[in-house]
Amino acid sequence: MAHSHSKPRSKRPASTPEETAVLREDSQMDFAAAQAPEPRAALGVHRSDAAFRPIIFQRDESVIHLGNVRDLYARWAAPTVIVSDGAYGLGSFPGDPHTIDGLAEWYRPHIEAWTRHALPETTLWFWNSELGWATVHPLLVEAGWEFRNCHVWDKGIAHIAGNANTKTLRKFPVVTEVCVQYAKRTSFEQGGVRMSMKDWLRYEWIRAGLPLWKTNDACGVKNAATRKYFTADHLWYFPPPDAFDALARYANAHGKPAGRPYFSRDGKRPMTGAEWSRMRAKFKCDAGITNVWNEPAVRGIERLKEKGQCIHMNQKPLRLLEMILRASSEEGDVVWEPFGGLCSATIAAHKLRRRALAAECVAEFFNIAIKRLDNYDIF
Numbered sequence: 211m212a213h214s215h216s217k218p219r220s221k222r223p224a225s226t227p228e229e230t231a232v233l234r235e236d237s238q239m240d241f242a243a244a245q246a247p248e249p250r251a252a253l254g255v256h257r258s259d260a261a262f263r264p265i266i267f268q269r270d271e272s273v274i275h276l277g278n279v280r281d282l283y284a285r286w287a288a289p290t291v292i293v294s295d296g297a298y299g300l301g302s303f304p305g306d307p308h309t310i311d312g313l314a315e316w317y318r319p320h321i322e323a324w325t326r327h328a329l330p331e332t333t334l335w336f337w338n339s340e341l342g343w344a345t346v347h348p349l350l351v352e353a354g355w356e357f358r359n360c361h362v363w364d365k366g367i368a369h370i371a372g373n374a375n376t377k378t379l380r381k382f383p384v385v386t387e388v389c390v391q392y393a394k395r396t397s398f399e400q401g402g403v404r405m406s407m408k409d410w411l412r413y414e415w416i417r418a419g420l421p422l423w424k425t426n427d428a429c430g431v432k433n434a435a436t437r438k439y440f441t442a443d444h445l446w447y448f449p450p451p452d453a454f455d456a457l458a459r460y461a462n463a464h465g466k467p468a469g470r471p472y473f474s475r476d477g478k479r480p481m482t483g484a485e486w487s488r489m490r491a492k493f494k495c496d497a498g499i500t501n502v503w504n505e506p507a508v509r510g511i512e513r514l515k516e517k518g519q520c521i522h523m524n525q526k527p528l529r530l531l532e533m534i535l536r537a538s539s540e541e542g543d544v545v546w547e548p549f550g551g552l553c554s555a556t557i558a559a560h561k562l563r564r565r566a567l568a569a570e571c572v573a574e575f576f577n578i579a580i581k582r583l584d585n586y587d588i589f
């Protein structure tokens with residue numbers, strides 16, 4: 211499919227040799243003829259054989275795959291962001307269970323894969339209903355994901371258009387969904403013991419045989435290092451890269467020679483400030499944003515329709531997706547959209563010059579999503 215009509219953007223090679231091979235092999239395919247297996251069958255069969263070649267569509271560095279995302283996780287470059295908008299337990303797309311029973315099991319293999327492939331800098335944005343999220347949350351925590359914030363998407367009173375049958379429903383009308391932010395729990399190992407980042411910093415300094423007050427000397431501050439970076443209480447601050455560099459330099463110059471290197475991940479050399487800064491999820495909050503997002507459900511030209519009917523019940527607003535991607539990633543970062551649908555997160559990622567990797571297992575949705583990625587910015 212040609213892109214001569216769209217904004218020119220240089221092509222960059224795919225990040226892994228496996229991925230490059232996949233892209234090359236499939237780049238000649240006829241997208242209009244893409245055929246997906248039956249969705250349910252596709253979800254049940256997990257292909258791990260080496261000969262497996264997914265059907266893909268690529269624009270610049272963003273790729274949409276047709277198929278079961280479980281076949282793809284291991285082939286994808288590691289993500290800085292994962293945008294999950296999967297099953298709700300509402301029967302809203304083929305394969306979505308009709309109740310929340312079984313929702314945790316539906317997500318289990320995906321959560322395992324996310325945990326396996328995520329980096330310390332990865333943020334997971336988990337979209338769902340309140341009850342769907344509550345059902346899956348324990349599994350996420352068990353797998354090593356740390357809760358950061360629950361964002362409430364308030365679609366406003368217009369969403370029910372005065373149609374709520376509250377006498378029958380016996381509850382107030384629901385006009386919300388949630389988008390819950392998680393970061394991968396980072397742990398450090400020292401002497402066979404796993405510990406948190408905060409404990410590791412203190413452990414390393416003490417292991418160097420230095421008194422804690424000397425951390426202030428190392429950072430050239432009056433008492434900010436002991437008060438913020440080396441406190442044992444909940445008011446702990448992550449030392450910025452330059453402070454980390456200064457601490458590591460000081461400990462390695464003045465600490466007991468026998469224990470060197472200090473502040474090292476590999477036991478060979480101290481970490482640099484730049485490496486340290488990648489040990490937590492990226493986050494930047496633009497002014498005026500809170501955890502309540504007032505945004506109508508997608509409508510107007512953004513809402514994709516066929517014969518007047520919405521094509522996908524779960525289409526998410528691009529404005530919200532752009533907001534979360536801006537907050538948790540930078541240009542060039544990899545964004546996973548494992549449950550693509552119409553691939554709204556991929557459109558937002560492409561627009562913001564991130565590298566999206568998306569999957570959709572239903573051919574009808576895939577075909578619309580690839581056309582959308584191909585021409586969303588043509589006016």
Ligand SMILES: C[S@@+](CC[C@H](N)C(=O)[O-])C[C@H]1O[C@@H](n2cnc3c(N)ncnc32)[C@H](O)[C@@H]1O
Pocket residue numbers: 253277278279280295296297303304305522524525526527548549550551552553554555569570571572575
């Ligand atoms: C809730 S919708 C996503 C809607 C999307 N956020 C948007 O704005 O268009 C979930 C989609 O994930 C797809 N899906 C579910 N399980 C999948 C799997 N294992 N691999 C690939 N796609 C899957 C479904 O077919 C469905 O279209």
